[in-house]
Structures are given as structure tokens and as C-alpha cells.
Amino acid sequence: MSTDVSFDATNDAVVQCPYDSYRAMRDNAPVLELDGADLGRPGERVFAVSRHEDVKRILRDPNTFSSRFGSPAATPSPELLARLKEVSKDGWPNVSTMLTEDPPSHTRYRRLVSMAFTPKRVALLEPAIKEICEELVAGFARQPRVDFMEKFAVPLPVAAVATILEIPDTHREEFKQWADSSVAAIGRAISDDERVAAERDIVAQQKYFASELDLRRTEPRDDFLTDLINAELAPDDDVEGGPLNTAEMLSIIRQIQVAGSETTASLLADLMVQLAEHPDEWEKLKADPSRAGRVVEEGLRWASPNQGLFRIVKADTEIAGTPIPKGSTVWVMYGSADHDDRIFDDPEAFCPDRDSLNSHIAFGHGIHVCLGAALARLETVTALKTLAAHIDTISVVEPESLRYGSSFILRGLQALELELTYQ
Ligand code: HEM
Structure with a gap:
């Protein structure tokens, strides 16, 4: 195989359209060593893994590939670290919980959180999400041009998570600000001042939820x-550990908010672009709203709003014949895996009727598979059905100027202006 393949996660052309690079990697260098510094991991050996199977x-x-990859944000300089510590001393420690933990600690968190974040609780949200x-x-009805990100894609997931967390209307704006601050530095470069301001918001959010938890301890x-406060493992559970403490719960609340906001908004935006570009699919959806589930699955595969995350190699191993030394970082590229033509025919096409529809791994796979997948599906399916009931035609204003944000982890359009006609 040729090794004359590169992938530059900091190159804007690659960020805007990574699919040719992904294909070259899958075909010629399925395990490609990258410069750790470009991925906010200076001094680390980083191997990008691009094929679905690998x-x-x-x-x-998880025994060989650990999720203890730390923060997906770039490592702060000593000066920035001191400034961040000065702000965070008023808050609770940021405990590493589900996403960045391994068994048995991950198992304890996942089991306890799953007792509160149940399929029933998600299903009960359906009327509220509708x-x-x-x-x-209704907020934009009959307007011919709509800023879809601002008016729909961004507020919907924030409102859905705010509903689960019972955030009153008076705090919704603040909650949105906290959510933005929590994702601000994930896989993208922001200034030190922005990072400190984000930390301030994180502490403000911690204080708010710590008092909400206190309220429920006295008045369940x-x-x-x-349910999160009361979650307990059974005495005969094969994993040890008591109920969640306040710092752990605050970390989990933040993780749910981070994981559930930008990803879902990005999916919604990419879905609308695809439906605008495929008017036949939009017509079919309007005629038969039960197709929304299919359309969402194909949108997940096509967009993979979480393009990839890291794993740390715990013992010398190999992937697809390439030796990987202990201590290396592996970048698992969901975005490339979901465009692998070994699994998906004509992968760059948006095709909700494809055979392998459910083979995507946009929600991950294995023990860390997305905890919020049912909620993300409920939100996006309900969104499509609602939009299809009100809107007649969609087109993207100046499609050539669509731009994805710079994060190589969370892929999403920065803005989306749509031209709409109504039913
Ligand atoms: C389209 C929307 C979403 C996408 C594409 C997505 C994607 C993912 C992926 C790929 C993972 C696996 C990470 C890994 O392998 O390490 C994950 C984990 C997770 N997701 Fe999502 N997610 C979405 C929505 C949500 C929502 C709505 C929530 C919660 C309200 C959520 C909560 C979580 C949590 C807590 C984890 C960590 C689970 C664990 O480590 O055990 N996600 N998500």
C-alpha cells in the first residue's frame, strides 16, 4: 500500500469536505500516523483509523483501547492553566465520568445514569418535543427566508435537554450560553480569554445544578x-461503588448537555441541506411522514456529526497490519467509517432507501455507544415530521457559501439560511 497519503485536520479545505481524504486513507493508508500537535495532542503518536471494520x-x-483520552480540547499552557484554576476553584472538580472512563468505573457510571435516563423518560418527552x-x-412561519440554525436546529436540542433537566423558561437563555461554553474548545482553537470565559460559565452552571440537586434531596x-440522586447499584451487582456524588452528577449533567446539543443541531442542519438537494426525498417525506426514521438514519450516516474520538492504546498491538505501540493515541474516525464503500454503496450519495441503512456508527459502537441516541432520534424524527407538515418547498440560499465549523471532532454547519414556501 502507498503511504503517500496525508490528512491535515487543520486544513480548511479538508475540514469543509473531508470525504476525498477519507477515501484515500481507507484505500491506501487505513492506519495513518498524524502529527499529534495538529490534533491538540502535542508529543503524542496519533494513528488515524479510517475503515469501518477497524x-x-x-x-x-476497551481492554486494549482505553477511553481515558482526557479532554478533547487542546492542552492549556501553564499560564492558561493558572487562569483556569483561579476560576474553577469556586466550582466543583470536573470528574472524568462516562465518555472518558473505562470499566469498571465506566460500567458504574453508565449503569447509574441509565437508571435515570431511561427509555421511558425519553419516550415521555415526545409530547413536549412535539x-x-x-x-x-410558528416562530418563523410564513417567512420566506429563515436562519434555520438560529430558529430551529440550535434551539430544539437545547430545549429538549432543558426539558429533561427541568430548566425553567427564565433560565433557558443562560442554559444555552452554558451549553455553548461547554463545547467551545472541543476540537477547535479558541483564544485563552474565550477559554477562561467558558470556564466561568461552567462554574455558573455547576452552582445552578448543585442547588437544584439540593432542592431534590429535600423535596424529591x-x-x-x-432519579440520578437516588440511583444505586444492587448489592449483588458485579460492579462496586456507591451512589453518585455531587461532583460526579454535575459532570454527568454537563456531559449530557455537551453531547446532546451541537451534535443534534448539526444533524438537523445537514438533513435540511440534503432534503433541499433531493426534492424527491422531501416530497416522499411529506407524502409519508413515517419515512422520517429512515431519513434520519441516512442523515446520521451521511453527516456523522461526531466525526471521531480518541482511544489510548494500553498494550502493544496492531491494527490492519500496522504495529501500534503502547501509549499511542488512536483516532477512531466515525465520519470516514460511515462513508466506507466496503459497507455502503455509493457512500457520498444521500439515499434513505439504501440496504445497509442501519450499519452506520454515527452513535459509536460498544460500551460507549451514545447514551442519548433515542433522544436524538426522537428529536430529529419529530422535527422532520413537524417541518414536513408545514413546509412545502425548501431551498438553500447560496449553497456555495455553506461552511462547516473548524472542529475536527464536532462537524457542523456554521449557518444555514433556507428559502421556504409553506403549505
Ligand atoms: C445526532 C446526535 C448525536 C450524535 C451523532 C452522538 C454521537 C455520539 C458518539 C459517537 C458517542 C460515542 C463516543 C465514544 O465512542 O467514545 C456518543 C456518546 C455519548 N452520547 Fe451522544 N450523540 C448524539 C446525541 C446525544 C444526546 C442527545 C445525548 C444526551 C442527551 C448524548 C449523550 C451521550 C453520552 C452521555 C455519551 C457517552 C456514553 C458513554 O461513554 O458511555 N448524545 N455520542
């Missing part, structure tokens, strides 16, 4: 936060 193998083997979607559409409710 990515899945890694995700199935109402949020209707309100958002039938809600997610009360």
Missing part, C-alpha cells in the same frame, strides 16, 4: 435529577 474492532475492545417543534415553526420529584 473502527468497530477498536470500539469493541410542542417545542411546533412553537419553533418525579424527574431525571431525582
Whole structure:
């Protein structure tokens, strides 16, 4: 195989359209060593893994491939670290929980959180999510041009997570600000001042939720936060550990908010672009809203809003014949895996009727598979059904100027202006 292949996650042309590079990697260098500094991991040996089969193998083997990859944000300089510490001393320690933990600690977190974030609790949200979607559409109804990110894609997931967390309307704006601050530095370069301002928001959010948790300790409710406080492993559970403490719960709340906001907004935006570019698909959806589930699955595969995450190699190993030394970082590229033509015919095409529809790994795979997948699906399916009930035609204003943000982890359009006609 030729090694004359490169992948520059900092090159804007690659960020805007990574698919040719992904294909070259899959075909010629399925395990490609990259410059760790470009990925915010200076001094580390980083190997990008691009084929579906290899990515899945890694995700199935947490004994060899650890999720303790630390923060996906760039490592701060000593000066910045001191400034961040000065702000965070007023808050709670940021405990590494589900996403960045391994068994048995991951198992304890996942089991406890799953007792609160149950399929039933998610299903109960359906009427509220329908109402949020209707309100958002009513907010722009009959306007010929709509800033879709601002008016729909961004507020919907924030409102959905705010509903689970029972954030009152008076705090929704603040909650959105906290959510933005939590994702600000993930896989993208921001200034030191922005990072310090984000830390301030994170502490403000911690204070808010710590007092909400205190309230529920004295006055339990039938809600997610009360269930999180009360979650306990059974005495005969094969994993040890007591209930979650406040710092752990605050970390988990933040993780749910981070993981659930930008990803879902990006999916919604990419779905609308695809539906605008495929009017036949939009017509089919309007005629038969039960197709929304299919369309969302293909949108997940096509867009993979989480393009990839890291794993740390715990013992010398090999992937697809390439030796990987202990201590290296592996970049599991969900975005490339979901465009692998070994699994998906004509992978760059948007095709909700494709056979391998459910083979995508946009929600990951294995023990870390997305905890919020059911919620993300509920939100996006409900959104499409609501939009299809009100909107007649969609087109993208100046499609040539669409731009994705610079993060190589969270891929999403920065803005999306749509031209709409209504039913
Ligand atoms: C389209 C939307 C979403 C996408 C594409 C997505 C993608 C992912 C992926 C790829 C992972 C696996 C990470 C890994 O392998 O290490 C993951 C994990 C996770 N997701 Fe999502 N996610 C979405 C929405 C949500 C929502 C709505 C929530 C919660 C409200 C959520 C909560 C989480 C959590 C807590 C984890 C960590 C699970 C663990 O480590 O055990 N996600 N997500």
C-alpha cells in the first residue's frame, strides 16, 4: 500500500469536505500516523483509523483501547492553566465520568445514569418535543427566508435537554450560553480569554445544578435529577461503588448537555441541506411522514456529526497490519467509517432507501455507544415530521457559501439560511 497519503485536520479545505481524504486513507493508508500537535495532542503518536471494520474492532475492545483520552480540547499552557484554576476553584472538580472512563468505573457510571435516563423518560418527552417543534415553526412561519440554525436546529436540542433537566423558561437563555461554553474548545482553537470565559460559565452552571440537586434531596420529584440522586447499584451487582456524588452528577449533567446539543443541531442542519438537494426525498417525506426514521438514519450516516474520538492504546498491538505501540493515541474516525464503500454503496450519495441503512456508527459502537441516541432520534424524527407538515418547498440560499465549523471532532454547519414556501 502507498503511504503517500496525508490528512491535515487543520486544513480548511479538508475540514469543509473531508470525504476525498477519507477515501484515500481507507484505500491506501487505513492506519495513518498524524502529527499529534495538529490534533491538540502535542508529543503524542496519533494513528488515524479510517475503515469501518477497524473502527468497530477498536470500539469493541476497551481492554486494549482505553477511553481515558482526557479532554478533547487542546492542552492549556501553564499560564492558561493558572487562569483556569483561579476560576474553577469556586466550582466543583470536573470528574472524568462516562465518555472518558473505562470499566469498571465506566460500567458504574453508565449503569447509574441509565437508571435515570431511561427509555421511558425519553419516550415521555415526545409530547413536549412535539410542542417545542411546533412553537419553533410558528416562530418563523410564513417567512420566506429563515436562519434555520438560529430558529430551529440550535434551539430544539437545547430545549429538549432543558426539558429533561427541568430548566425553567427564565433560565433557558443562560442554559444555552452554558451549553455553548461547554463545547467551545472541543476540537477547535479558541483564544485563552474565550477559554477562561467558558470556564466561568461552567462554574455558573455547576452552582445552578448543585442547588437544584439540593432542592431534590429535600423535596424529591418525579424527574431525571431525582432519579440520578437516588440511583444505586444492587448489592449483588458485579460492579462496586456507591451512589453518585455531587461532583460526579454535575459532570454527568454537563456531559449530557455537551453531547446532546451541537451534535443534534448539526444533524438537523445537514438533513435540511440534503432534503433541499433531493426534492424527491422531501416530497416522499411529506407524502409519508413515517419515512422520517429512515431519513434520519441516512442523515446520521451521511453527516456523522461526531466525526471521531480518541482511544489510548494500553498494550502493544496492531491494527490492519500496522504495529501500534503502547501509549499511542488512536483516532477512531466515525465520519470516514460511515462513508466506507466496503459497507455502503455509493457512500457520498444521500439515499434513505439504501440496504445497509442501519450499519452506520454515527452513535459509536460498544460500551460507549451514545447514551442519548433515542433522544436524538426522537428529536430529529419529530422535527422532520413537524417541518414536513408545514413546509412545502425548501431551498438553500447560496449553497456555495455553506461552511462547516473548524472542529475536527464536532462537524457542523456554521449557518444555514433556507428559502421556504409553506403549505
Ligand atoms: C445526532 C446526535 C448525536 C450524535 C451523532 C452522538 C454521537 C455520539 C458518539 C459517537 C458517542 C460515542 C463516543 C465514544 O465512542 O467514545 C456518543 C456518546 C455519548 N452520547 Fe451522544 N450523540 C448524539 C446525541 C446525544 C444526546 C442527545 C445525548 C444526551 C442527551 C448524548 C449523550 C451521550 C453520552 C452521555 C455519551 C457517552 C456514553 C458513554 O461513554 O458511555 N448524545 N455520542
